[in-house]
Amino acid sequence: MDCLVVGAGVVGLATARALALAGREVVIAEAAEGIGTQTSARNSEVIHAGIYYPPGSLKARVCVEGRKRLYDYLRERGVPHRACGKLIVGTHAGQRPALETIAARAEASGVGSLRWVDAAEARELEPEVTCEIALFSPETGVVDSHALMLSLLGECEAAGGSLALNTPITAWRREGEGFSVDFGGADPATYTVKTVVNAAGHGAPRLLSRLEGFPAEEVPKQSFAKGNYFSLLGKQPFRHLVYPVPEQAGLGIHATIDMAGRVKFGPDVQWVEDDQDLVVDPARAESFYAAIRTYWPGLPDGALVADYAGVRPKLHGPGEPMPDFRIDGPAIHGVPGLVNLLGIESPGLTSSLAIADLVVEGLAS
Template identity: 45%
Template sequence: MDVVIVGAGVIGLAVAEAMTGRGAEVTVLEAADRIGTGVSSRNSEVVHAGLYYPTGSLKATLCVEGRERLAAFCEQHGVDHRWTGKVLVATAADEVPALERIGAQAEANGARPLVSMSRHDLLQRCPTVRAVAALWSTGTGIVDSHGLMTRLRLLTERRGGVVLCRHGLVGATLRTNGWRLEIRQPDGSLAALDADIVVNAAGLQADEVARLVCQDADLPRHIAVKGSYFDVVGPPPADTLVYPVPSPTLTGLGTHLTIDLAGRARLGPDVQMGRASDDFAVDGSRAALFHQAASRFLPELRLDQLQPAYAGIRPKLATDRVADFYVRHEVDRGLPGWVNLLGIESPGLTASLALAQRVATLAGG
C-alpha cells in the first residue's frame, strides 16, 4: 500500500510511524523547510489526562488512550517528559460545582484519577496557590514535543518511509487505480506522485487541503483561534501545572500556569477568536489581562513578572457545542482512500499516537 501523508507535524509523523509499522510504503510531504514548525511547535507541551471532553468523543477517547501510548513511547524511546501532575482550582464558591463536574467527567472518561485536595494538601504542595477547592490530577505531565517528532521521523525513515520537506501538495485527482497528487518541489516546479491512500494531516491548512478534492458544503471549516503565552520571570510561582475551571464550551482551558522541561513557568494560552492563521505576534498590552486572570489563583504574582513569549493558533471547527476532532476516511463523499483530519487542536499532541493507530485502521493498514 502506497501512503502519502500531507503534513509533518506531530500528527502526520505519528501516522507515518504507525503505518510504516504496519508495513505500508509511506511518503510524508511537508511544505515548510523543516518538520514540526506548525501548530506542533507552538503549544503548551502538556500531556493531558483526558479530564474535560464529553465521554465517547474522539477527544476524550483518543486523549485517554494517547496518554498511555505516549507514556510508554517516551519510556521506550527516551523522549524527555515529566509527570508533573496538575492542580485544578476553583477560586470562588460558584466554581465548585463545575470542578465537581470535571471530576465526574474524568471518571466517566476512564482518565487517571483526580484526587480531592484538602486545604492542608494544597498548602503543602503549592503554598502560593489560592483556591476554595482543588483537585489533583495524577495523570498529567509535560513532554518534549520536538524530541517526540524527531523520534517518530527516525522510526519512519528506518522502516523505509520518506519525509520530504519543501514539498507541498497543491492538487489531487482521483483515478481508477488511486490518487494522482500534484506536488510543488523546492525549485518551484511541479511533480506527480501516485498513492493508494492520502492522509490529510495539514494542521491549520487541513481544511484547505480537503477542499482540493471536495467542495461539499458540510465539510468542516477551521476557525483560527489564537492563544498567546507570557513567561513568568523569576522563580516559578509553583512547581506543578495549575489550571482554573474552563469555560463550558472548552474553547480554551482558561489561562493556566505551565512549567516546561527546563523548569520555566509560563501563563497561557488565552483565546482570541477568528485571527489570521499566521498572526503569531504577542501583544504585550495583554499582560494586564493575563495578570488579572492568573492572580485569582496566584495572588502574589506581579504584573512586572510577565513577559510576552509566543503564540499558537488552534484549528478549531466551527460549532456552538464542544468541538470534536474530525477523523474520516471520506468514502461516503466519493473519495476512497482519502482520510481527512480536521480540527486537530488540543489535546492533539497527547492524542497523536492513538489517533495515528485509528487512522491506520481506517485506511485499512
Template identity: 50%
Template sequence: MERLDTLVVGAGVVGLAIARQLSMAGREVTIIEQEGAIGTGISSRNSEVIHAGLYNPNRWLKTTLCVRGRHLLYHYLEQRGLPHRRCGKLVVATDAQQLPQLLALFDQGQANGVTDLRLLNADQARELEPALRCHGALLSPSTGILDAHQLMLALLADAEAAGCDLALKQGMASARALETGFEVTLSDGYRIHCETLVLATGLNSISALRRITGIRQPRVQPAFAKGNYYRLTAASPFQRLIYPLPEPGGLGIHLTLDLDGHARFGPNVEWCQLPHSMRATPGLATPFCESIRRYWPDADAALLQPDYAGIRPKLCGPGEAAHDFAFWGPDQLGGANMVALGGIESPGLTSALAIAEHVQTLLTGS
C-alpha cells in the same frame, strides 16, 4: 508520473505519528511538508502538556484518543528515553461558586477512565502548593510535560527506519481522485500518483481538503483561535501545572512548566478569520495578571514577558458548541482511499499515537 503507495501530507506530530504507524505496518510511505523542517506549525507552539483526558464527553474521540494516547505516549517516551516528567496538575476553583463545576469535572474525568483523580479542599491544595489560592482543587497526577521536538524527531526516526521518505519544502497544491488512487500536484508543479492519501495539515486541513476534486466534500467551516503565552521571568512558585476551570474556547490562562522548571502562562483566546501571526500579542501582561491572581495572588505583571503564540484549528466559532476531532475516511469521502483530519487541536499532541492507530483502522476497515 512517479507512483507512490501512501502519501502523508504534513510533518507535524500527528502526521509523523501516522507515517510511523503506517510504515511500521508495512506500507511504503512518503511524507511531504511545505516548510523547511518538521513540526514548525502548531506542533511547536503549544504547552507541551500530556493531558489526562478530563474535559470532553466520554464518547468523543477527543476523550478516547487522549486517554489511549496518554498511555501509549508515556510508554513510548519511557521506552525511547525521551525527556518528560509526570509533574501532575491542579485544576482549581477560585471561588466557592465554582465548587460544583469542579465536582462535575471530577465526575467527567472518572467517566472518561481517568482513575487517579483526587478532590482536594483548599488546605490540602495549599499543602501541595503553598503559593496557591483556591477554594478547592482537582489533582490529576498523570498529567505531565514533554519536549515535543524530541518526540517528533523520534517518530521520524522510527518512520525512516521502516522505510518512510520525507520531502521538505514540498506541499500539495491540488489533487484529483481517480478510479484507483490520486493524482497529486505538488507545490512545484510536479505531479505524482499515490494509492492512498492522508491529510494531516493542521491549520490548513480544510483548505487542503477543498483542493481535492472527485471526492465528497464534508460540510464544515473552519475557525481559528490564537492563544498567547507569556513567560515568567522569575522562579516558578509552583511545582505542578495550575489550571483554572475551563472557559469558552479554551482551558483558561493556566500555568505550565517546561522541563527546566521555567513557568509560562496562557493561552488566552483571540478568534481570527484566518491563521495569522504566530508572534505573541504585546500588552497583555496586565489582563493576564488579573486572571492569574485569582489563583496566585502574588502575580506581578512586571514579571510577565511575551513568549510565543499558537493558533488552534477549530470546527466551531465564537459562541458555538465545542466540536470533536474530525476524521473523514473512505465512507465519508465517497469511497476515496484517503483520510483527512480536521480540528486537531488540544489534546492532539497527547493523542498523536492513538490518532495514528485510528487512521490506520479507517484505511484498513479493521
C-alpha cells in the same frame, strides 16, 4: 507512491510512523521548511490525562488511550518528559459545580486517578496558590514536543518512510483507484498516489477544498483561535501545572512548566482571521495579570514577558459548541483511499499515537 501523509506535525508523524511499521510505503509531504512548525511546536506541551472531554467522544477515547501509549513510548525511548501532575483550582464556591462536572467526566472516561484536595492540601502542593477547592491530576505531565517528533520521524524513516520538506500540494484529483497529486516547491512534479492521509492541521480543510470534485458543502468551516503565551521572570513559583476552571473555547490561562523548570502562562483565546498571526501583543499582559492573580495573588508587577503564540485549528467559531475530533474515512465521505484528520487541536499531541492506530485500522478495513 503507495501512501502520502500530508503534514509533518506530531499527528502526521505518528500516523506516518504507524503506517510504515504496518508495511506501507510512506512519504510525508510538508509545506514548511521543517517538522512541527505550527500547532505542534506552539502549544503548552502538556500530556493530558483525558478529564475534560464528553465520555464516549472520540476526543475522550483517543486522549485516555493516547496518554497511556505516549508515556510508555516516552519511557522506552528516553524522550524527555515529566509526569508532574496538575491542580485545577476553584477560587470561589461557585466554581464547585464545574469541578464536579470535570470529575464526573473523568471517571466516566476511565480516568480513575483524579482526586479532590481542599485548600490546605492545595497549599501544601503549591504554597503560592490560593483556592477554596481543587482537583489534582497526577497523570498530567509535560513533554519535549520537538524531541518526540524527531523520535517519531526517525522510526518512520527506519521503517522505510521518507520526508519531503518545502513541498506544498497545489492541486489533486481522483485518478483510477487513487489520486493524481501536484506538488509545488523548488521541483514541481505530479505523482500518482494510492492512499492520502490529510493531516495538514490548519491547512486540512483548505487541502480538502483543492480536491477536484469534492463537494464544497462537505468541507468544514474552519476558525482560528490564537493562543498567546507569556513567560515569567524571576523566581519560578510552581512544581505542578496550575489550571483555572476551563472557559468556553479553551482551558483558561494556566501555568505550565517546561523541561527546564521555567514557568509560562497561557494560552488565552483570541479569535483571528489569519492562522499565521503569531506575534504576541505585549498589551495582552494586562488581562493575563488579572486572570493569573485569581489563583496566584503574589504575581509581581512586571514579571510577565511576551513569549510566543500558537493557533488552534478549530471547527467552531466564537460562541459555538466545541465539536469532537473528526477522523473522516471513506465510510463518511465516500472517497476510497482518503482519510481526513479535521479539527485536531488539543489534546492532539497526547492523542497522536492512538489517532495513528485508528487511521491504520481504517485503511486496512
